[in-house]
Amino acid sequence: MSSIDFIIFAVYFVLLISIGILGVVKAKSSKKYMLADSNLGVFMLFGCLTAVFLGGSSTIGSSQLGYEVGLSGFWFVFAMGIGITFFGLFFLNKILNMNVLTISELLYRLFGNRVRIIGAMITAMYTLMISVTQVIAIGALLSVIFHWDLKIAILVGGGVVFIYTILGGMWTLSITDVIQFSVMTIGMFLIMLPVSLHSVGGIGTLVNVLPSSHLSFTNIGFKEIVGYFITYTLGIVVGQDIWQRFFTGKTKRVAKVSGILVGLYSALYSIVMVVIGMCAFVLFPNIQNTQNVFTHMAFETLQPGLLGIVFAALGAAIMSTASGTLLASSTIIANDLLKPFFFKTMSDKQYLLLTRLTTFGLAIIAMVISLWIKEVLVAIDIAYAILTSAIFVPVILGLFIKWITERAAFLAIIISIVTVFIGLAIVGPNSNLIIILAIILNAITLLGASYYDNNLSKIAKTKNS
Known part of the structure; x- marks a missing residue:
């Protein structure tokens, strides 16, 4: 990487921290800290929803699938986007009418305190583990870019994300997520995709040289496709990070329109990342570790300056998910475990402080786990399985x-x-x-x-x- 690429990345990090500092001034109530005062319009809510679910696994994973199985890798990210659209169209109205902040608070309204407690523990564990995976991912990215030791990179990358999240909460995230959504869109749609296609000689050449299996939307197998919808679509529907973003919408109509746009964008984003992976398959057919497909493609095809923007876009995808899931986890713990059982009579200013302190504490825990855990992907699989299988049915049947x-x-x-x-x-x-x-x-x-x-x-x- 050239000096200009490093400068782009450094300026981007400074910008995010600056917005976090501004958030301390702006987020003076618990509602602003956790829901950005429920005042977002369509574009901002659409950007926030998109940014929170398109993390490192969506970006790097989709290009990896494009490399390995071609167009059928599309279903991975699309299943997540459809989950958001499905929630917005069919469940959002009922949940907004109940005036709840978290999934576990809804479970309390439906079934009482015992279910609230166990629901809070499951959803908080899930969102925290998602945050951990993204901290590890941003650490891995910084390690590649700056040639740092992985632990140093995790501390720096995770530190930046958690500082602006702790300081400004959802008020900060509503701004940083829109910035990161814009950077992601520019980096992937307007830079990485055109350069990748140009490098292989255009779409026609790509189609002609790829094996026929890579041009099939079912190459990955029906069982795997169904698995994506069971795991990710249902999991997204009961994801606290997604609910919390929806609750920031100015009106129900704004939230619904934003949810539909997310479904459309997820399809486009998935296709873009899969095609980038397919281009890499043509240019570099012998990549041993296919998790490195995206970074390898970027290093080999992008000019100085463009490389910095694309890596900033990848960093944006990772950081937006890390920050959103951290805030979701702290909101659950503060709202459903600490306040109702230990701090029942606190003022809003005290509740805001409690939520900030909870976010800080969870950030420390997430950093420690990120530095020491060995089987993080297994932990995520377990958390997703428990969330989907244990929480989805009670929430949906309880509503109707x-x-x-x-x-x-x-x-x-x-x-x-x-x-x-x-x-x-x-x-x-x-x-x-x-x-x-x-x-x-x-x-x-x-x-x-x-x-x-x-x-x-x-x-x-x-x-x-």
């Missing part, structure tokens, strides 16, 4: 079926968690059958136990009368 009972919801979540852990122990973390089985058992328990509880209640009332 009024006779679900608290005991049934609690039992359903416990049974799902036990099923996931037993399944992981037997077949490992990569089987979607575990999640499907846990979801089925969750639904059967929820409906069966609720039916039993309601019948028992009717019998008791009959005897009393």
Whole structure:
């Protein structure tokens, strides 16, 4: 990399920290800190929603899939985008009408404190682990760019992200996410894609030289495609980071329109990243570690200046997800575990301080995990499996079926968690059958136990009368 590339990257980091410092002045209430005062228009909310789910795994993973399996790698990111659109169209109205801040607060309204506590623990663990993976990813990127030791790179990259998140909360993130969305779009759509296609001689040449399997949208296999929708679409629907972004919209219509735009953008972004990976397959067919496809392609094809912008775009994708998931985790812990049980009578100013301190504490924990954990991807697979199988069914059925009972919801979540852990122990973390089985058992328990509880209640009332 040239001096201009380093300068671009450094200026970008300074800009993000400066916005965080400004956020201390602006975010003077808990609502501004956690929801940016629910005042975002369509463009800003669309940018925020897009930035929070298009992280390092979406960008690097899609180009890797494009290299390995071609166009069928499209389904990975698209499944996430459709989850956001699905949530916005079919569930957002009901949840907004309940005036809740978190998933676990919704579970409390539906099923009581026991379910709230276990729901808060699951969703907070999930969002924190997502943040950890992004901190590791930004560390890996900085390590490649500046030739730093990985631990130093993690401390610097994670430090930048967490500083502006702790200082300004959602007020800061609503601005940084729009900036990062814009940088991502420019870097990937207007620089990386055209340069990649030019390097292989254009779209016609790319189509002619690729194996036919790389031009099929089903090459990856039907089972894998279904797995993406089960794991990522359902997981996104009950993702606290996504809910919290939706809640920042000025109106319900703004939120719905933004959700639809995210689905469309996810399709375009997925195609772009997959095509970049396919171009790399033509130019560099012998890359041993396919996780490096994107960075290898960038280093080999981009001129100085452009390289700095594209790496800033990749950094933007990673950092926006890291910051959003950290804030989501701290919001859950402050709102659903600390405030209702330990600080019931605190003022809003005290609650704001509590949330900032919680964010700071979780940032430290995330950094420590990022530096020492060895099986982070396994941890993420477990967290995603538990979130999807344990939380999705109670949330969705609880919103639409009024006779679900608290005991049934609690039992359903416990049974799902036990099923996931037993399944992981037997077949490992990569089987979607575990999640499907846990979801089925969750639904059967929820409906069966609720039916039993309601019948028992009717019998008791009959005897009393």
